[in-house]
Amino acid sequence: MEFKSKVSSKVYSLEALKLASYILENWNYSLKEKGPIVEISVKGNNPDIGYKELLNEALNQQCRIDLFKTNSKIANLITTKALLSALGEES
Amino acid sequence: MENLKLSLKKYLLEDIRYVSYLYTKDNYVFIDINNKNEVLVNIEPKFNSQKIDKKEFLKLLDEETKRSEIYKANMELREYIIKSSMCYKPITDNNVEGLTPEEEKELDKLIAEVEQELKSESVKEDKLEIKKTWEEKYGDKNKRK
Amino acid sequence: MAIKTKGNKSKIKQYNFSWRKIKDKVLLTNEFGHYIILKNEEFKSFIDGKLSNKSKTWEELQVRGFLNNYMDFGDLCQRWQKKNSFIYAGPGLHIFVVTLRCNHKCVYCQSGAVGKEKNNMDMSWDMAKKSVNMAFSSTNKNITIEFQGGEPLLNWDVVKKTIEYARNKEKSGDKKLFLAIVTNFSKMDKEKADYLLKNEVSICTSLDGPEKLHNKNRIFHEGNSYKITKKWIKYFKDKHDAQKNEKYRIFKPSALLTVSRSSLNSFKEIIDEYVDSGFESLFIRALSPIGYARAAWKTIGYNSAEFLDFYRKSLDYIISLNKKGVKIKEKGAELLLRKILKAEDPGFLDLRCPCGATIGQVAYNYNGELYTCDEGRMVGWEGDRFFKIGDIEKSEYKDIINSSISKGCAISSNLDNQPMCNRCAYKPWCGVCPVINYELQKTPWGNMISNYRCELYMGIFDYIFELLTKEKESEILKSWVEE
Numbered sequence: 232m233e234f235k236s237k238v239s240s241k242v243y244s245l246e247a248l249k250l251a252s253y254i255l256e257n258w259n260y261s262l263k264e265k266g267p268i269v270e271i272s273v274k275g276n277n278p279d280i281g282y283k284e285l286l287n288e289a290l291n292q293q294c295r296i297d298l299f300k301t302n303s304k305i306a307n308l309i310t311t312k313a314l315l316s317a318l319g320e321e322s
Numbered sequence: 323m324e325n326l327k328l329s330l331k332k333y334l335l336e337d338i339r340y341v342s343y344l345y346t347k348d349n350y351v352f353i354d355i356n357n358k359n360e361v362l363v364n365i366e367p368k369f370n371s372q373k374i375d376k377k378e379f380l381k382l383l384d385e386e387t388k389r390s391e392i393y394k395a396n397m398e399l400r401e402y403i404i405k406s407s408m409c410y411k412p413i414t415d416n417n418v419e420g421l422t423p424e425e426e427k428e429l430d431k432l433i434a435e436v437e438q439e440l441k442s443e444s445v446k447e448d449k450l451e452i453k454k455t456w457e458e459k460y461g462d463k464n465k466r467k
Numbered sequence: 468m469a470i471k472t473k474g475n476k477s478k479i480k481q482y483n484f485s486w487r488k489i490k491d492k493v494l495l496t497n498e499f500g501h502y503i504i505l506k507n508e509e510f511k512s513f514i515d516g517k518l519s520n521k522s523k524t525w526e527e528l529q530v531r532g533f534l535n536n537y538m539d540f541g542d543l544c545q546r547w548q549k550k551n552s553f554i555y556a557g558p559g560l561h562i563f564v565v566t567l568r569c570n571h572k573c574v575y576c577q578s579g580a581v582g583k584e585k586n587n588m589d590m591s592w593d594m595a596k597k598s599v600n601m602a603f604s605s606t607n608k609n610i611t612i613e614f615q616g617g618e619p620l621l622n623w624d625v626v627k628k629t630i631e632y633a634r635n636k637e638k639s640g641d642k643k644l645f646l647a648i649v650t651n652f653s654k655m656d657k658e659k660a661d662y663l664l665k666n667e668v669s670i671c672t673s674l675d676g677p678e679k680l681h682n683k684n685r686i687f688h689e690g691n692s693y694k695i696t697k698k699w700i701k702y703f704k705d706k707h708d709a710q711k712n713e714k715y716r717i718f719k720p721s722a723l724l725t726v727s728r729s730s731l732n733s734f735k736e737i738i739d740e741y742v743d744s745g746f747e748s749l750f751i752r753a754l755s756p757i758g759y760a761r762a763a764w765k766t767i768g769y770n771s772a773e774f775l776d777f778y779r780k781s782l783d784y785i786i787s788l789n790k791k792g793v794k795i796k797e798k799g800a801e802l803l804l805r806k807i808l809k810a811e812d813p814g815f816l817d818l819r820c821p822c823g824a825t826i827g828q829v830a831y832n833y834n835g836e837l838y839t840c841d842e843g844r845m846v847g848w849e850g851d852r853f854f855k856i857g858d859i860e861k862s863e864y865k866d867i868i869n870s871s872i873s874k875g876c877a878i879s880s881n882l883d884n885q886p887m888c889n890r891c892a893y894k895p896w897c898g899v900c901p902v903i904n905y906e907l908q909k910t911p912w913g914n915m916i917s918n919y920r921c922e923l924y925m926g927i928f929d930y931i932f933e934l935l936t937k938e939k940e941s942e943i944l945k946s947w948v949e950e
Contacts, residue, residue: 410548
């Protein structure tokens with residue numbers, strides 16, 4: 232069974248949709264970006280549910296991508312410091 | 323199912339996305355943008371008995387808008403504070419000897435920068451006399467006994 | 468020294484903060500670990516930028532770094548640094564799983580323990596020696612080697628040799644070594660006990676409550692697990708209490724409580740059991756639905772609401788005992804209170820940002836495989852080596868730190884990268900577990916909106932802060948962290 236729809240790539244970036252599709256194992260997803268739209272095709276049992284679950288998970292991923300834009304500098308600073316300390320500072 | 327129409331003139335898309343995300347535990351959420359630059363949020367409960375409170379959604383959105391305004395306004399300051407915090411010698415069992423010469427130089431540089439900023443600022447009130455130097459408050463130390 | 472920040476022309480006077488409703492008030496927190504509890508009207512004025520700068524609340528907000536036009540950089544930076552002191556040190560905890568063999572069949576076993584007759588499930592002396600060398604390569608000046616299993620005493624020869632080797636290494640180096648063993652006591656005898664004491668090995672066991680409950684959880688066909696546990700707890704406690712002029716320190720034995728479904732209606736009996744056994748604290752730990760525990764979850768597990776109900780009742784009961792003069796604390800609450808009230812890092816690897824995976828601890832499996840942590844090792848035992856960071860035969864210390872999964876765990880557990888955590892009022896003191904995220908939600912990032920572990924900690928923090936708003940309860944909780 233297959234379900235097809237499309238979403239605005241302004242709202243759900245292709246990256247977010249791809250990440251979401253890797254996580255949801257119960258369905259097969261096909262994603263095609265065409266300008267401001269991403270065409271989604273879902274195959275498997277209850278593909279309409281698969282579509283809804285994809286968008287929910289994509290929202291999670293998109294919020295993370297949004298946060299990365301503002302927080303990545305500080306987050307990377309702290310993470311790098313922790314890893315360098317574990318390595319020994321001269322590394 | 324609940325539908326909300328939100329103007330991108332009033333709210334940021336990131337903020338709408340985040341608040342919508344908060345509903346994804348018990349609902350399926352679908353977001354779209356129409357050609358009037360309005361965001362359409364559609365919330366469909368996963369379980370039939372749930373009801374979505376639109377006012378609650380808008381309240382959360384207002385709070386998120388304020389929060390993200392505050393965070394944006396403080397971005398540079400936060401970066402400065404975190405970097406300053408990381409420059410300080412950590413207080414751990416591993417090191418109780420005090421600062422190395424390089425770290426002392428770094429700290430002196432930071433202090434000098436802040437003092438320079440203070441001096442160049444014009445302040446209407448300085449009740450706590452924070453800007454006054456020791457010498458201005460108590461006189462040159464050579465004159466003290 | 469408080470300094471007026473650079474000409475703040477912005478209308479926004481607030482520095483970054485998060486908030487959460489606690490009963491009829493609002494808790495505000497910031498990344499320095501400061502917090503303040505405001506009435507609803509005060510909070511609304513503050514967030515709208517209308518709070519009077521002449522008010523006492525304004526003053527308190529200022530002192531605690533909630534206002535960006537007047538910040539004590541010295542205090543705030545020092546506080547941030549102290550709170551995050553662990554990012555300046557490498558892995559301190561080294562878990563040696565010296566055998567997977569065990570003679571118990573605990574209903575919630577997550578360790579992957581197998582029957583004691585199984586072959587080839589013991590760590591060889593050669594591997595143990597290399598593991599000690601690896602542990603001593605850590606950049607952390609304080610090393611803890613913790614023997615676990617299965618039942619570590621089933622591989623006593625290797626445990627004994629490892630202790631000797633590690634202590635000798637300590638003498639010839641510049642690191643401080645702490646040793647610990649987690650045992651069910653079934654193989655303990657006086658000779659082993661005395662050896663462990665003389666080598667300053669800290670003793671830790673499991674005590675799940677009164678006899679019936681303990682034995683129901685911790686099935687031991689060769690005897691009575693509860694009686695054996697109690698006997699040796701008393702032995703080690705008596706040794707601790709009687710110590711005078713020994714050349715070595717004797718530590719008090721400690722016990723961990725694992726809450727299973729059977730425990731949920733017995734909070735009072737469990738706590739009374741700990742008090743009767745002479746313990747001054749118990750650690751109420753929720754089961755994690757990972758490893759073998761996941762398969763048995765329907766019989767032994769519970770949802771977050773059920774655990775939190777148990778937790779609240781337990782904490783209430785512990786506080787009521789404190790009011791009667793009984794010395795007993797809840798260890799988990801104590802650790803959180805040290806973070807909240809003292810801006811300390813009490814070394815609780817479960818709640819760190821980034822988490823302790825590899826950079827805080829390393830798990831050394833019996834077969835030489837190295838993992839980010841013990842939970843990661845349990846996932847590995849199920850056949851999924853996602854959290855494997857190296858091999859004792861092939862990897863050097865820097866290889867395990869540089870491994871992609873070590874970095875991945877550090878990145879995914881940084882709360883600045885997590886949408887919900889970044890905004891959460893408990894962010895200054897909380898942490899995520901990439902292993903649990905992976906097991907339950909298929910990625911190390913997880914999805915906090917429906918994350919079991921997040922629900923648990925949110926509930927625990929909520930209750931602790933609720934208690935901190937009540938005078939008598941707050942007094943007792945604060946006394947738990949006074950030296």
